[in-house]
Amino acid sequence: MVQAAALQRNESGIETAVGVLKQRFGDRLQTGAAIREQHGHTTTWIENQSPDAVVFPHSTEEVANIVKVCAAHKVPVIPFGTGTSLEGHVNAPAGGISVDLSQMDKILAVNVGDLDCVVQPGVTRADLNTHLRDQGLFFPIDPGANASLGGMAATRASGTNAVRYGTMKDNVLSLEAVMPDGQVIRTGHRARKSSAGYDLTRLLIGAEGTLGIITEITLRLHGIPEAISSARCSFPTVDAACQAVMMTIQYGIPVARIELLDQMSVKAANAYSGLDLPETPLLLLEFHGSDSGAAEQAETFGQIAEEFGGSDFTTTSTTEERNKLWQARHDMYWASLQLRPGAQGISTDVCVPISRLAECVTAAQDKAAELGLLAPIVGHVGDGNFHTLLLIDMDNPAEVAGAEDFVGWLNDMAISMEGTCTGEHGIGQGKRPYLVKELGAATAYMAAIKSALDPDNIMNPGKIL
Amino acid sequence: MVQAAALQRNESGIETAVGVLKQRFGDRLQTGAAIREQHGHTTTWIENQSPDAVVFPHSTEEVANIVKVCAAHKVPVIPFGTGTSLEGHVNAPAGGISVDLSQMDKILAVNVGDLDCVVQPGVTRADLNTHLRDQGLFFPIDPGANASLGGMAATRASGTNAVRYGTMKDNVLSLEAVMPDGQVIRTGHRARKSSAGYDLTRLLIGAEGTLGIITEITLRLHGIPEAISSARCSFPTVDAACQAVMMTIQYGIPVARIELLDQMSVKAANAYSGLDLPETPLLLLEFHGSDSGAAEQAETFGQIAEEFGGSDFTTTSTTEERNKLWQARHDMYWASLQLRPGAQGISTDVCVPISRLAECVTAAQDKAAELGLLAPIVGHVGDGNFHTLLLIDMDNPAEVAGAEDFVGWLNDMAISMEGTCTGEHGIGQGKRPYLVKELGAATAYMAAIKSALDPDNIMNPGKIL
Numbered sequence: 001m002v003q004a005a006a007l008q009r010n011e012s013g014i015e016t017a018v019g020v021l022k023q024r025f026g027d028r029l030q031t032g033a034a035i036r037e038q039h040g041h042t043t044t045w046i047e048n049q050s051p052d053a054v055v056f057p058h059s060t061e062e063v064a065n066i067v068k069v070c071a072a073h074k075v076p077v078i079p080f081g082t083g084t085s086l087e088g089h090v091n092a093p094a095g096g097i098s099v100d101l102s103q104m105d106k107i108l109a110v111n112v113g114d115l116d117c118v119v120q121p122g123v124t125r126a127d128l129n130t131h132l133r134d135q136g137l138f139f140p141i142d143p144g145a146n147a148s149l150g151g152m153a154a155t156r157a158s159g160t161n162a163v164r165y166g167t168m169k170d171n172v173l174s175l176e177a178v179m180p181d182g183q184v185i186r187t188g189h190r191a192r193k194s195s196a197g198y199d200l201t202r203l204l205i206g207a208e209g210t211l212g213i214i215t216e217i218t219l220r221l222h223g224i225p226e227a228i229s230s231a232r233c234s235f236p237t238v239d240a241a242c243q244a245v246m247m248t249i250q251y252g253i254p255v256a257r258i259e260l261l262d263q264m265s266v267k268a269a270n271a272y273s274g275l276d277l278p279e280t281p282l283l284l285l286e287f288h289g290s291d292s293g294a295a296e297q298a299e300t301f302g303q304i305a306e307e308f309g310g311s312d313f314t315t316t317s318t319t320e321e322r323n324k325l326w327q328a329r330h331d332m333y334w335a336s337l338q339l340r341p342g343a344q345g346i347s348t349d350v351c352v353p354i355s356r357l358a359e360c361v362t363a364a365q366d367k368a369a370e371l372g373l374l375a376p377i378v379g380h381v382g383d384g385n386f387h388t389l390l391l392i393d394m395d396n397p398a399e400v401a402g403a404e405d406f407v408g409w410l411n412d413m414a415i416s417m418e419g420t421c422t423g424e425h426g427i428g429q430g431k432r433p434y435l436v437k438e439l440g441a442a443t444a445y446m447a448a449i450k451s452a453l454d455p456d457n458i459m460n461p462g463k464i465l
Numbered sequence: 466m467v468q469a470a471a472l473q474r475n476e477s478g479i480e481t482a483v484g485v486l487k488q489r490f491g492d493r494l495q496t497g498a499a500i501r502e503q504h505g506h507t508t509t510w511i512e513n514q515s516p517d518a519v520v521f522p523h524s525t526e527e528v529a530n531i532v533k534v535c536a537a538h539k540v541p542v543i544p545f546g547t548g549t550s551l552e553g554h555v556n557a558p559a560g561g562i563s564v565d566l567s568q569m570d571k572i573l574a575v576n577v578g579d580l581d582c583v584v585q586p587g588v589t590r591a592d593l594n595t596h597l598r599d600q601g602l603f604f605p606i607d608p609g610a611n612a613s614l615g616g617m618a619a620t621r622a623s624g625t626n627a628v629r630y631g632t633m634k635d636n637v638l639s640l641e642a643v644m645p646d647g648q649v650i651r652t653g654h655r656a657r658k659s660s661a662g663y664d665l666t667r668l669l670i671g672a673e674g675t676l677g678i679i680t681e682i683t684l685r686l687h688g689i690p691e692a693i694s695s696a697r698c699s700f701p702t703v704d705a706a707c708q709a710v711m712m713t714i715q716y717g718i719p720v721a722r723i724e725l726l727d728q729m730s731v732k733a734a735n736a737y738s739g740l741d742l743p744e745t746p747l748l749l750l751e752f753h754g755s756d757s758g759a760a761e762q763a764e765t766f767g768q769i770a771e772e773f774g775g776s777d778f779t780t781t782s783t784t785e786e787r788n789k790l791w792q793a794r795h796d797m798y799w800a801s802l803q804l805r806p807g808a809q810g811i812s813t814d815v816c817v818p819i820s821r822l823a824e825c826v827t828a829a830q831d832k833a834a835e836l837g838l839l840a841p842i843v844g845h846v847g848d849g850n851f852h853t854l855l856l857i858d859m860d861n862p863a864e865v866a867g868a869e870d871f872v873g874w875l876n877d878m879a880i881s882m883e884g885t886c887t888g889e890h891g892i893g894q895g896k897r898p899y900l901v902k903e904l905g906a907a908t909a910y911m912a913a914i915k916s917a918l919d920p921d922n923i924m925n926p927g928k929i930l
Contacts, residue, residue, distance in 0.1 A: 113711055113820035114849075156660040167658050169667065170635060185907040191816040192848045193632050194885035195621040195671055197892055197900050197929055198911045202634070202667030206660055223717040246578055252688040254719075290765075293758055300755075351656040355578035383657045384579075420659035427662055435662050442650040445918060446663045452917030453910060464662055 004046050004429045007094035007462050013073035014095050018053045020069050021097065028056040028103075039080050039090060039098040045346050045394065045403075046088040046429055051078055051098035058103055060176060060184055060215040067213065067458075068182030070097055074456045079209040081151025082124065084143075086347055087428025089155065089208055093462040099213060101150050107131050108216070115221045116173055116190055121150020121214050128219075137221045140165035140256075143424065144330055150214045155426040156206030160257045160329070163249075163382030164288070165222065167424065169205050176216035177204055180454035190218055203449075208426055209460040211453050225288035228256075229317035230325055231298050232285070233310040234278040238262055238365070241281045242358035244301075244308040245381045249354060251304065253297050255382060257286040259329055262365065264376040265336065272335030273328035278312055283381075284329055286322075329378075336376045336389045343374075343391040346403055350414035351385035351423030360417060364388050364410055371402045385423035412437065427464045435464065469511045469894045472559035472927050478538035479560050483518045485534050486562065493521040493568075504545050504555060504563040510811050510859065510868075511553035511894055516543055516563035523568055525641060525649055525680040532678065532923075533647035535562055539921045544674040546616025547589065549608075551812055552893025554620065554673055558927040564678060566615050572596050573681070580686045581638060581655055586615020586679050593684075602686045605630035605721075608889065609795055615679045620891040621671030625722045625794070628714075628847030629753070630687065632889070634670050641681035642669055645919035655683055668914075673891055674925040676918050690753035693721075694782040695790055696763050697750070698775040699743040703727055703830070706746045707823035709766075709773040710846045714819060716769065718762050720847060722751040724794055727830065729841040730801065737800030738793035743777055748846075749794055751787075794843075801841045801854045808839075808856040811868055815879035816850035816888030825882060829853050829875055836867045850888030877902065892929045900929065 022029045030036075031053045040050040057063045070077045076096025083090055092098065105122035112135055119128060126146045128139050143152060143159035151157075153175065158167035165171065174188030187200040204212055235241035241260055248255060261269060261282045270277055283305075287297040298315045305313055316322055328335070337345050352360045361377060368375035368388065379386025388410065392403045411421035411434040421434035436443050447465050450457070487494050495501075496518045505515040522528045535542045541561025548555055557563065570587035577600055584593060591611045593604050608617060608624035616622075618640065623632035630636065639653030652665040669676055700706035706725055713720060726734060726747045735742055748770070752762040763780045770778055781787055793800070802810050817825050826842060833840035833853065844851025853875065857868045876886040876899040886899035901908050912930050915922070 111818065111820065113715070114818040115714060116818070156664070158658055162658060166635070169664065170631070179910060183906055183909075185910065186904065187907055188904070189880075189885065190818045190883040191850075191879075191885040191888065192819075193623055193627060193816060193850065193888050195814075195887045195889050195891040196885050196896075196903055197671070197908065198676075198914060199621070199634065199664075199667045199671050200907055200910060202664045203914075206662070206664050211663075223715055225717060249580060250578070250688055252690060289758075290761060292761060293754075296755060296757060349660075351658060353576065353579040353581070353655045354657075355576065385656075385658065414656075415654075418655040420654065420656040420661050422660045423656065423658050424660050426660040431661075438661055439651065439653070441648055442652055442665055443662065444648075445644060445650060445665060448917045449663060449914055452913045 004049060004088055004091060004093055006049065009095045010074055013075045014052050017069050017073040017075040017097065021053065021055055021066060024065065025055050030054045039083065039100065040092055041083060044086050044088055044430065045344055046091065049091040049093050051092035052095045054098045054100050056100050056103045060178065063099060063178045063213055063215050064182050064184050066097065066099055067178050067180065070458055071180060071182055071456070074458060076458055076461050077213070078460050079154065079213045081121065081148030082146065084145035084147045085151065085155055085428060086425045087430035089426060089428040089463060091429060101148065110135060112137065114190060116218055117221055118216060118218050119149055120216060121148060123149050125149060125152065132221065136224050138224050139219055140222055141168055141171055149217055149219070153205050153214050153217055154207065154209050158424040160259055160380055162380060163258055164254055164256045169202055171220045172201060172205055173218040173220055174201050175204055175214050177212040177214050179212045180459045206426065208428065208463050210450060210464050211459060227289055227291045227294040227317065228322065229287050229294045229298055229315055230285065230322040231301065231313065231315040232325060233283050233305045233313040235281045235283065236309045238281045238361050239358040240308045241283050242361065242381060244283065244305050244310060246354050247304045248301055249382055251300065253300055255285055255297065256288040257284070258382040259284045260379040260381040260386065262361070262377040265332060265378050268335040268339050268376055269328045269332060272338050273331060275328055284325060332378050333389065336391065339376065340374055340391040344394045346390040346392055348388045348407055348410050349422045349425040350410055350419055351383060352414050352417045352419030354384045356417040356419065357381060357384050360413060361386055363413060367406060367409060371406055373402055373406060383423065384419065429462060432464065469514060469553055469556060469558055470927070471514065474560045475539055478540045479517050482534050482538040482540040482562065486518065486520055486531060489530065490520050495519045504548070504565065505557055506548060509551050509553055509895065510809055511556065514556040514558050516557035517560045519563040519565050521565050521568045525643065528564065528643045528678055528680050529647050529649050531562065531564055532643050532645065535923055536645060536647055536921070539923060541923055541926050542678070543925050544619065544678045546586065546613030547611065549610035549612045550616065550620055550893060551890045552895035554891060554893040554928060556894060566613065575600060577602065579655060581683060582686055583681060583683050584614055585681060586613060588614050590614060590617065597686065601689050603689050604684055605687055606633055606636055614682055614684070618670050618679050618682055619672065619674050621889070623889045625724055625845060627845060628723055629719055629721045634667055636685045637666060637670055638683040638685055639666050640669055640679050642677040642679050644677045645924045671891065673893065673928050675915060675929050676924060692754055692756045692759040692782065693787065694752050694759045694763055694780055695750065695787040696766065696778065696780040697790065698748050698770045698778040700746045700748065701774045703746045703826050704823040705773045706748050707826065707846065709748065709770050709775060711819050712769045713766055714847060716765065718765055720750055720762065721753040722749065723847040724749040725844040725846040725851065727826070727842040730797060730843050733800040733804050733841055734793045734797060737803050738796055740793055749790060797843050798854065801856065804841065805839055805856040809859045811855040811857055813853045813872055813875050814887045814890040815875055815884055816848060817879050817882045817884030819849045821882040821884065822846060822849050825878060826851055828878060832871060832874060836871055838867055838871060848888065849884065894927060897929065
């Protein structure tokens, strides 16, 4: 594991707060080593920094209560959803209280006529979609993991559908949140747009719990399209695949998903998911629309693909075949780990203007090869976002150093291409130095906002800034 | 005119700052009464509060220079685009310097492959679209007025296309801004999505110049669709028209525009634009897509409209007829004023969940009738946003009082329906009491952010908060 800086602990404050909360929450406050460790754990190479206690609130009022106790004793509060974040977001570098929101999992309202719903933060995206299915609605954001919607909002998550439906920032209408002083606010209501004051909704989305705890989320929903079809197409090179993506976006084809798997990823998918895809770069697509609309999109894409040397273009609209293909895409993390059993997977997350994508992906492949790293690539290429999964033996210091070099080099390269070091994973602990490189002077104003709203730095300290 | 509260003036600071800036900017700083008055003027019923001087910078560096001088002497800075805002946004209640950005009107880059561009804040939306046309691209946000893109970002503008393309918050990738201390920041780069830190882009969008001056905007562009067609359909009642809108949105028909004109607005349009529309509530629509896609959308809408008693459903894809229809829509403000020559038009801007829209519009019609006010209504009904244009004799105190009653009553009603007092016009001076009603405790955190970034309250004081 890579070390994360520890912050000064407020021992006496923590002891008092844990005592007070234990009295109030009884068995819903846990201090066992295993549960604490589990709440510091994330799918990351950063060392675990466990909280001192984990508390399971059932209501906004209880969250406010917890935050007020922690505020009174200047004790860190770390919101926890499902623990699927990747940059140490739920670590507790100064100790404190992990607030596990998984038991706040009620769908409070579904307004079919308005295409919106109101949920508690612990509802997962899969649970919500299961609940919505009978009503002909769905929530499109799909980061892969079955994350909680509160966590997805907090990290400004996106994933495979973002090319058409946007990210969490585009699909949250408003929030209820407990602020660092324990006050409960609403950032808006259910209007589909508003120009009423500062956009606190978007400020909290992506703030990674450092400005408050999200306790209720009003989400935009979409009608399940009449037709959903999938396609796949193989390309001779990553460059050819990226050219096809760029042309698809320029043509305005409203693709619902357009995903790249590089050659190494295709090999991994074939082995893990029992497929027999040609082992060259692959695009996986999904089209949403009316029957004829989805068919037309697929046809137009087919023509574009042909222009760039695409081959083996296959479409399918049966649910079973479609699910098999997308299951393989979702399983890419596990499939890739099988390329090197026992290795730790370290995911990068750069996002660049699409015109620079081919160059950036190709350079990443070359750099990994040069460093001797096994590093399959998948990407949400309609947005210019891709993930290199470095497969690292963490007991080999030279490899770990190589991985650190690679991550830094790739982040710097994306920034130099007018891109970002994080398209969707967030800053957490791991990317803090790159945030400064990317946004420079702007980070001072982020820090000013943080100090103004959370003067004692109790909300998820050590993250982002 | 309705009076706006004046704020304490810093006379000596203003005198010094004007003197220093006059030396630096020469003829590009103006202090004549006419130009000062023009820069306090907005299309509003709020009295004019002129700035002490108007300065015309040509570069970000010059804007930073102006702000630094004003910061040193604690003098208000009021950014000015085209002066088409509606809630006293450019008034100078404490005097100070109006920064007119109209000469910062360069299109700095168009990246066709990435569907984005970089513009200075003084570029208007019409100028940008003229520039883009040859490249097959367009920028969709259309608030009606030919506003500057800087002003549109500052007020989180939207308009007729928002139902499909979103608002300014959805179409700005990143900003460059001069902050209250004169520092220049970038809030992001050209990646289509990012999870890098607090979303300062969205914080500045809609901040109405109270947190900084936007000096460069990176915008998302869209390909001009293969086919653009329009339709109109008359309905027996506002309720029937709204039901058709709701069903259209639920069906997921990706309408590019769906606008309501109530009976009184249709009469005004007939008279002003020489049309002969049936004088009942009307929906105007626009469809974007492939040839067959746009046709299919129109056909599906036609079926929905029929279900709700729609009649006289007419589609057109010739540019000339289409332009005539939309020109009439754009001219509604002037057409409505002709219903009562000499009257002042006062526009409301509520936005409610679509399921409440018919009820809200009908109640607004009834209330206006009850108060004896002439008040045609138009609406961006796909978003639940509509504007009542009160036609008021400002020399008649009883009428002005009635208008104030109406505005307050309507804002309260929208808020009670989980909506907002402003879908797109912003808070400015006029809606400050309603912001507090709408968002309550949240406004305290807006104030904390404002104080943190602008401790001397020099950036557009007296607006929003």
